[in-house]
Amino acid sequence: MKKILQGAQVKELDAKHISISGQSSQELMEVAALGFVDWYVAQDQFKEYGVLIFVGAGNNGGDGLAIARILTNQGVQVSVVPCFTDPDKLSLDASANWELLPKSVQLLDFNELKYEGDLVLIDCYLGVGLTGTLRESSIPIIDYINEFSGPVVSVDIPSGLPSETIHQGLAVRADYTVTFAFPKLSLLLPENAEYVGELVLVDIGIEEETSKVFDSNFYYLEEKDIPALHKSFHRFSYKGDYGKILIAGGSPGKMGALILCAKSALRTGTGLVTCHIEDSERDIIQTAVPEAMASWGLIANLEFYDSVGIGPGWGQDGRVHLLTQILEEFKSPVVVDADGLNILARSKELLELVPKNSILTPHIGEFSRLVGPAKNHLERLEMAKEFSVTNELILVLKGANTVISLPDGRQIFNSSGTKYMATGGSGDVLTGMITSYLGQGYEPENAAICGVYHHGLAGELAGAKKRKGLIASDLIEAIPETYNLLDIS
Ligand SMILES: NC(=O)C1=CN([C@@H]2O[C@H](COP(=O)(O)OP(=O)(O)OC[C@H]3O[C@@H](n4cnc5c(N)ncnc54)[C@H](OP(=O)(O)O)[C@@H]3O)[C@@H](O)[C@H]2O)[C@H](O)CC1
Numbered sequence: 001m002k003k004i005l006q007g008a009q010v011k012e013l014d015a016k017h018i019s020i021s022g023q024s025s026q027e028l029m030e031v032a033a034l035g036f037v038d039w040y041v042a043q044d045q046f047k048e049y050g051v052l053i054f055v056g057a058g059n060n061g062g063d064g065l066a067i068a069r070i071l072t073n074q075g076v077q078v079s080v081v082p083c084f085t086d087p088d089k090l091s092l093d094a095s096a097n098w099e100l101l102p103k104s105v106q107l108l109d110f111n112e113l114k115y116e117g118d119l120v121l122i123d124c125y126l127g128v129g130l131t132g133t134l135r136e137s138s139i140p141i142i143d144y145i146n147e148f149s150g151p152v153v154s155v156d157i158p159s160g161l162p163s164e165t166i167h168q169g170l171a172v173r174a175d176y177t178v179t180f181a182f183p184k185l186s187l188l189l190p191e192n193a194e195y196v197g198e199l200v201l202v203d204i205g206i207e208e209e210t211s212k213v214f215d216s217n218f219y220y221l222e223e224k225d226i227p228a229l230h231k232s233f234h235r236f237s238y239k240g241d242y243g244k245i246l247i248a249g250g251s252p253g254k255m256g257a258l259i260l261c262a263k264s265a266l267r268t269g270t271g272l273v274t275c276h277i278e279d280s281e282r283d284i285i286q287t288a289v290p291e292a293m294a295s296w297g298l299i300a301n302l303e304f305y306d307s308v309g310i311g312p313g314w315g316q317d318g319r320v321h322l323l324t325q326i327l328e329e330f331k332s333p334v335v336v337d338a339d340g341l342n343i344l345a346r347s348k349e350l351l352e353l354v355p356k357n358s359i360l361t362p363h364i365g366e367f368s369r370l371v372g373p374a375k376n377h378l379e380r381l382e383m384a385k386e387f388s389v390t391n392e393l394i395l396v397l398k399g400a401n402t403v404i405s406l407p408d409g410r411q412i413f414n415s416s417g418t419k420y421m422a423t424g425g426s427g428d429v430l431t432g433m434i435t436s437y438l439g440q441g442y443e444p445e446n447a448a449i450c451g452v453y454h455h456g457l458a459g460e461l462a463g464a465k466k467r468k469g470l471i472a473s474d475l476i477e478a479i480p481e482t483y484n485l486l487d488i489s
């Protein structure tokens with residue numbers, strides 16, 4: 001899994017990579033530029049466009065000059081706007097790429113900018129080398145980029161955006177940010193979403209091993225990390241091997257949440273699902289999910305189950321005794337969501353009963369009730385880490401880049417998902433998936449990671465077809481497709 005380093009560590013990371021690989025820094029810049037161009041030319045929406053590249057004096061500008069050359073050689077019409085006064089002051093690698101710039105590239109003076117036709121503006125003005133507050137002289141350049149009528153693509157980071165913090169001042173507001181090696185932390189903070197646009201990560205061949213020595217608790221979860229975390233089953237496996245799970249949830253008027261949770265657990269691969277419900281609701285569950293069983297009253301034989309999911313659509317009144325029973329009698333990790341979390345938030349004694357390594361899946365509102373209100377996402381991340389470490393629990397903080405906080409202090413940002421997943425029942429589906437993996441015998445950490453990643457991927461697959469018409473049931477239908485896509489059997 002990729003580590004998320006600080007912007008200031010990029011130079012050290014490059015230096016370490018260069019010493020290990022024997023590649024020069026200019027070659028690394030070339031790899032980055034080629035990676036960008038590969039992504040760019042694959043974008044159908046830009047097919048008929050020329051490009052206007054804003055280039056700064058540092059290596060971000062160097063990337064831009066290399067991109068200008070490569071795109072020109074591929075037949076794209078390229079103009080460059082040098083945002084520096086003296087080419088002699090360019091960084092070493094930027095200067096080398098300045099010399100290599102084809103004569104056919106038009107150089108445009110920023111103060112006399114006039115252009116015609118459909119253009120994509122590529123922002124290679126400032127990268128992670130930005131220090132302190134933006135200088136006066138940068139303001140007109142960034143203002144210009146933000147007033148540009150066409151699409152804006154920022155390279156590595158939107159110019160003016162610091163790489164670790166929440167930003168409120170002036171910075172490029174990009175439609176796309178194509179970042180190299182690893183996503184900078186600021187690109188993952190919801191408060192910065194207006195600057196970042198759609199985030200694309202381009203691998204530049206720096207081995208994960210190289211970043212091992214750097215100090216960071218933040219990681220970025222990608223598709224390539226997932227297959228190795230899955231357990232494999234064989235043809236003699238029987239339904240008991242796939243896990244027997246109990247879901248305690250649902251209440252009159254909120255049976256839908258439980259139904260979604262149970263169905264998603266089945267689609268994730270669970271062999272036997274039992275729903276613990278109120279007596280009055282048994283017809284609903286048996287009709288809606290014939291594959292599931294139902295139980296009611298006190299839970300008779302908790303030891304029969306491999307995992308327990310608690311909370312979807314449950315309500316809080318009259319549930320405390322049942323939650324206490326589960327937490328006291330079920331000694332293995334459980335999954336707690338929704339009203340299960342709300343009860344824990346009210347009763348810290350119950351929180352202490354939650355088995356170690358259990359997985360709690362709050363959205364921001366539930367997080368704020370359970371852990372406390374945060375003034376921003378950075379503070380929330382710090383609180384989440386502290387909560388996980390202190391209580392030895394796994395906390396899945398749901399959002400655009402869901403963050404999994406682990407008891408050893410690591411925090412993993414998920415990369416899969418789509419905006420279309422912000423729909424009722426999406427969280428219930430996630431609970432079903434994580435409970436399912438836990439019941440299949442996955443380590444709790446892997447259950448949380450696989451659940452979160454496949455949930456997001458199901459969202460991408462369903463979202464590609466249904467867009468804003470996506471509903472939670474579409475996510476469930478797309479779970480099997482995620483196994484096909486990742487070749488997981
Ligand atoms: N491993 C990788 O990810 C690679 C990244 N690459 C690219 O390199 C940049 C980082 O390049 P660097 O040269 O360190 O710095 P930048 O180009 O981002 O920025 C330097 C210029 O910014 C000016 N600057 C600094 N602070 C301010 C400010 N507050 N206001 C305005 N301007 C500022 C600085 O000016 P000076 O006068 O101080 O020199 C420089 O002009 C990374 O983001 C990637 O794009 C590599 O190409 C490949 C490997």
Ligand SMILES: [K+]
Binds near residue numbers: 124125154155156158
């Ligand atoms: K930039």
